[in-house]
Each structure stands twice: as C-alpha cells, then as structure tokens.
Amino acid sequence: MYRLFILAKCDLGHAEECGEAIAELDDVSEVYSVTGGHDLLIKVTFDDLQSISDFVQDHLHRIPHLRETETMMSFRVYGQDIGDFVN
Amino acid sequence: MYRLFILAKCDLGHAEECGEAIAELDDVSEVYSVTGGHDLLIKVTFDDLQSISDFVQDHLHRIPHLRETETMMSFRVYGQDIGDFVN
Amino acid sequence: MYRLFILAKCDLGHAEECGEAIAELDDVSEVYSVTGGHDLLIKVTFDDLQSISDFVQDHLHRIPHLRETETMMSFRVYGQDIGDFVN
Amino acid sequence: MYRLFILAKCDLGHAEECGEAIAELDDVSEVYSVTGGHDLLIKVTFDDLQSISDFVQDHLHRIPHLRETETMMSFRVYGQDIGDFVN
Amino acid sequence: MYRLFILAKCDLGHAEECGEAIAELDDVSEVYSVTGGHDLLIKVTFDDLQSISDFVQDHLHRIPHLRETETMMSFRVYGQDIGDFVN
Amino acid sequence: MYRLFILAKCDLGHAEECGEAIAELDDVSEVYSVTGGHDLLIKVTFDDLQSISDFVQDHLHRIPHLRETETMMSFRVYGQDIGDFVN
C-alpha cells in the first residue's frame, strides 16, 4: 500500500468547498483543515504507483479553487500499534 | 478529540531511531518516513489542549536527535467515511 | 477556550478597511496593524473547534481584499497574571 | 501605550521553561505556546519606546535557551470592544 | 519621535515615479534607490503612533505601482553624534 | 558620496553592545534597533568605493557578536528637501 500526504492551499474563501470535494475523491482517506500557511492536509492510499499519478493529475489538480500543492510520499511506518497499515 | 500533525527533521543517520522512539510515545497514533525536506510526519490525538502542550514539550522535544519541528493543528475533518473521527 | 492568532496580508491600500471589517466579526477579540511583512495580527477566541473552521472559512476568508493568512493555534498560556484565560 | 508582539523559537525541549521565564518578566502581558514553526507568541506592553529596547536586549534576549526572535510592533488597534486599549 | 523604515518593491519600470511620489508625502524624510531585491528604502518620522497607521495605509499604500512593502520600526538609536535624534 | 545600508543580526543578548560598538566606527552615521528578524539597521557614508570594502571587512565584520549582515547600496536619492545629500 502507498500513502501520499498532500499539503494544499486553496483560493481564499474556498477551502471548505475544496475540502469537501477532495474528500469525495476515490482513494482519499482523510482530509483536514490545518493551521499554518496551508489550508488542507490530505492523506491518500493507493495500491499502485500509477494510480498516484492519475489521482494527482486527473483528479486532485482539477478540483476548482485549488491553488498549490506539496506532496510527500511515505516510505515507512513506525511503531506496532498501526498493525496492518505496515506495507 | 484534537489532532496534531508534526513535520520533523532529525540529525542525519538518526531518523529511524527518532521514528521508533516517537511511535512509542503516548497519544502518538501514526509516524511515517516521508520524502521531501523533512524526515517524519507524525499524527497525535489528544483529549484536551493541555495534553498537547505536555506532549510537545515534555515528550516529543526530548527525543534524542530530533532537530526541528513544525506543528499543525487540525480544526476540521472533511468527508463522511471517516465517521467517528469527526469531533 | 480556544485562541487562534492570524497574521494577514491585505491588498495594498486596503489594510484599514480589512482591519475594520475583521474587528466586526463575531469571536474576534483584537486586531492590530503590525510592522513587518504582514499587515494585521488578529486574535480570535472560540468555545469549540468547529467554530474555528466556520470562522476562518465562512467569515475571515470572505473579507474583501484579504490576500493571505497564516494561522497559529495556542495550546498553552504561561504565567499567572492572565488568570482566567488559562483553559 | 506601545504593544510589541514577538514570535520566538527555543532550543528543543526548553520551550516550557522559556515560556515560564518570559511570563515572569516585567511588562509581559501574555505568553502563548503556538503551532507552526515558532514555539511562543509573546505580547508586551510599554509606556515608552526606550523601554522596548531595554526589554528586548536586557531581558528577553538573556532568557536561557531562547534561540531566535521576530518582533512586530503594533501601530494601530481596530474595533470598538477593545475600548481603552486604543492609544 | 518615531522612525519607520520601509523596504519597497515597485512594478518594473515604475520605481522612479514611485520614489518621486513617496518623497513628496508628508513625514517622509529620505527615499533611496537601493541594490538587492527591493527598489526603495524609505525613512519616515512621526510624532505619534496613530500618524504611522495613517501614513502607511492612507498615503504610502495608495502610491500607484507600489507592489509590496516591509516595514521596520526603530525603537532605539545608538551613538552620540546623532544628538537630537535620540527620543 | 556613497551611502551603504546594512541590516544586521547579532548573537542573542548582544545587540546592544554590537550597536554601541558599530556607532563608534568611522563613517557610521546612524545605527538603529529595528523590529522584525534583524536587530540593527546601519547607515554608513563614504567618499570612495574602496573605503566601503575596508569598512565592511576590516571594521564592521570584526565587531564581536555580529552574526550576519545584508548590505544595500543606495544609487539614487529622491525628493528635494534632502538638498545637499544628492550626489
């Protein structure tokens, strides 16, 4: 399983509709409003790398009023209590 | 429920032991190695605000080889399939 | 009680009307013009986390001529003379 | 009345003692732990400009484990409910 | 006496007219073209804090082709030969 | 006449002695404590370019506890009331 985290900025006054729309997308597991300079922190899980590319470019980046994204891929999970999340 | 996300840098060569040690801390629910300029993305959940302060200063910031942290508090969760995570 | 601090930039020539409009919003307790690269420092107090999300997205981010915001949530107050501000 | 706001970083693991020590200083009215890249947001009020210089250099910057500060001076207060804070 | 220093960027090709216009404003004592990433360094002197707010928002920020400003307030003057500039 | 402006950071707790020492240097005409991320704004005037190099490297950069400097040279003065400052 692949996990991608995305920090996103939206046009002012549109973070809520961006957040709702992104939460509807396939593969998206969590969407949070966060403090700081970004509006949203998004967690997406995939079964293969090609899906990540399709998700970012065909779905996420077409959400209206999304302004900028920074993506981080997880390549390891620490700790035991996360059990079956370990790849 | 409060959710705090933390992007952390560790001293070079020590991200793994930092990650393992942080995953052992109370309240920590997820710790990931991530690509980019940071080493770890950490998710912590709390029942009250005071616990956040104790966690960051008394526990997280005392992990050896942790070098720098940037914290983000979530104040809203989007979407329906996250069910009982909504505060 | 939750306290959110916001550093904001406005379109040039509009910081005054932004500042006045923000000071009128519910929950806003203090609005200052500040030196540096930002125009305003805003302090808002809330009774619950959900109100923060509504405030930022439904009220603050809809103020005309607001250009960019950076939010910081307080999770601890130091010192004794602040008395009943401690959560 | 002069109001100075200070965003401060402390050495890791020392934000709490920094915060407590700063809250003890004369003229300091509020000290908060905040999310983001800084540890503390400090509000100080003065009766004259010379006191600001003394405060920053003789008191604040001598607090052990303080690492970096960014200061902002307020030159205007917006809104009505702050009443007698207006200079 | 209050001294405010402002680093300003102008739209390309307009720094000269910006500089001339700013030099005409009340309270402005010095305006320089400077090397680096900013176009102008401006020094303004005031008798009271309220005038600073009026100057920045009602006069400076309305100069056509001004693009971005960063303000710094002086709170102390060093040395003896500046004599009567000391507040 | 050449005018050089310098934004300087000092080691924490040493801005005052840095400021005093710099104000004693030949050619230095004004030294201010300023708000923001820097500690001092320094104005120096020279009769020739070679003196600038000597000043920065032989005098300014040898002041104890100076940590970082950013220099800006003025190449034009705007406005009329500065009279004989125009080169």
Place this chain on the structure above:
Amino acid sequence: MYRLFILAKCDLGHAEECGEAIAELDDVSEVYSVTGGHDLLIKVTFDDLQSISDFVQDHLHRIPHLRETETMMSFRVYGQDIGDFVN
C-alpha cells in the same frame, strides 16, 4: 556530453500534458513526475553548450502550461557502473 536536469512546475491540472509534450522534445532522455513542490524532473543530454540554450529557450520554455523551471547542469559523474556516461 552535457547533462542538464530541470525541476519544473506546471499549471494545476496540466502536469500530465506538460510531461508528455516535454518527453517528445529532441534531446530529452527522461521525464518523471515527482513528489514535493515541483511536478516534473527532466533530464536532457546535449553534445554542445549552444544546444542547451536553444533547448531551454526555444523548446522547453514554449511548452504550454509550464510555469516555472530551475535548471542544474551536471559537471561530473561519480562511480564506475555508469561506464560510458562519463564525459
């Protein structure tokens, strides 16, 4: 042989068509979607320096929806198993 690496940002929703179009350009040997703040990492190989200039300005920078580029030229290759890539 000259190797130029380019980190590129595209307009949101257009990274895929940018990537496909760049991969069609002469001299381009590899184009990758990457995590982080950039969309694409591009590797181009040339036989002479003049071709680099023509490539960047006449071909790469005319790809629609390309927004920003940062170029790095390689001036040395390390290791043995890259064999005939060494210039």
Place this chain on the structure above:
Amino acid sequence: MYRLFILAKCDLGHAEECGEAIAELDDVSEVYSVTGGHDLLIKVTFDDLQSISDFVQDHLHRIPHLRETETMMSFRVYGQDIGDFVN
C-alpha cells in the same frame, strides 16, 4: 520499480568523497555533481518501498560529511523511448 531522486549538500571540500562513497552504495544508479545550491543529484532504484527506508537511513545518511538531503520520489515516467523503465 521505484525511483528516488536526492539533492544533497556536503560539508565544504568533501563533495567529491561523498559522491564517490554514495556511488558505491547498493541500488544507486547515478550520482552527479550539479550547479546551484546543492552539491549532488543522486538517482536510486528499488524493488520495494521498505528498501528505500533502509537505504536512506541506514546507508545514505551515514555517509561522512553529508550535510542535508531533499528526497523526491518519482511516481510516473513520461515518453516512449525510455521503454522498459516504465513501471
């Protein structure tokens, strides 16, 4: 196949030995000296995600004189002439 790209800074005067040592590591396919603010651009290929974590933390980050790294994972390859590199 997974591809990880790493921009690295080394201690001054040690980029060459860092580059040579990194080129010796398993999984490393290309190491280049590059212009700009970084010293090296490294390409590594893996068969599974867990190996990435081991590589970065157990091997790369233990190279003496390595100072800072920024990692980017590729999640898509564009164009046809790269043939069997497509995952």
Place this chain on the structure above:
Amino acid sequence: MYRLFILAKCDLGHAEECGEAIAELDDVSEVYSVTGGHDLLIKVTFDDLQSISDFVQDHLHRIPHLRETETMMSFRVYGQDIGDFVN
C-alpha cells in the same frame, strides 16, 4: 568605475529576446544565460552613480518580458591579473 551585476528572470519563452535586448543597452558589457532559478546574469559598468539609477529604471526595467531583478554592486576587485579593472 562602477560595476553592477544583475540576476534577472524573464517571462517563460522570452529569455532569449530579453537577453538580446539587454545586450544592446548602453553600458552593458556582458549578458549570460545561466543555470538555476534565474535566466540571465548581466554585468554593467558605469562612470557615475547617477547613471546606474538611469540605467536600471529607464532602460533595464523597460525591457519587455523582464519579470524580476536582483542587483548587486561590486565595491572591490580582488587579484592582480584584472589590472586596469581596479577602480
């Protein structure tokens, strides 16, 4: 003699015409395409400071498609083989 160095960005696809146009300007002695985040590095030599101001604002900043500039003035030349370049 005064030497001014300018790092410039142009609108995408226009660096070549910018470079050609700038090379035609009086006082410009060298114009290079450079790697990194800027497009051009320009060297200009002047006989007096006032000419610098005229050059930057009346000529350089009016070149179409120039987007951003950062200027650096040289105040000393090192070494002997540059002979008559020493001011």
Place this chain on the structure above:
Amino acid sequence: MYRLFILAKCDLGHAEECGEAIAELDDVSEVYSVTGGHDLLIKVTFDDLQSISDFVQDHLHRIPHLRETETMMSFRVYGQDIGDFVN
C-alpha cells in the same frame, strides 16, 4: 570555453582573505566583493567540464573560511561586443 559564476559567503571578518586567496587560484578570472547577502561574486573560465569539478571541489571549497557557495553555469552569451568570448 566554459564560464562558471559563484556567489559565496565567508565567515564574518574573513571575506577579504577569502577573496584574495580565490583570486590566486588557476582559472579564476574575476573576484568581486558584492552587496547583498553574499560576500563574493567569482567568475571562472574552463576549457573542459572535468576541470570545473576539480576546481570547485579540490580548490575553491578548500579555501579556509569559505562558508557557502551557489554556482551558476553560463550556457550562452548575448550581444556582439563580447566578440571572442562567444563559445
């Protein structure tokens, strides 16, 4: 012919000896003290790419008190009056 430009920072108080030492190195054609955040702008010319690598790592980066460098390679020269500099 290859031209490499280097922006360098030195330890405070050592820019002059750094500049003198760098000007003595083979291939270095020009070394300037510059305003801004860097201390030196260096121009080096080479006959082959391999020499660039040797110069940067074996000679430049071993100059005592050099702290940080940013390199830019020129890949095109504009204008006619530079005549025989065109590669």
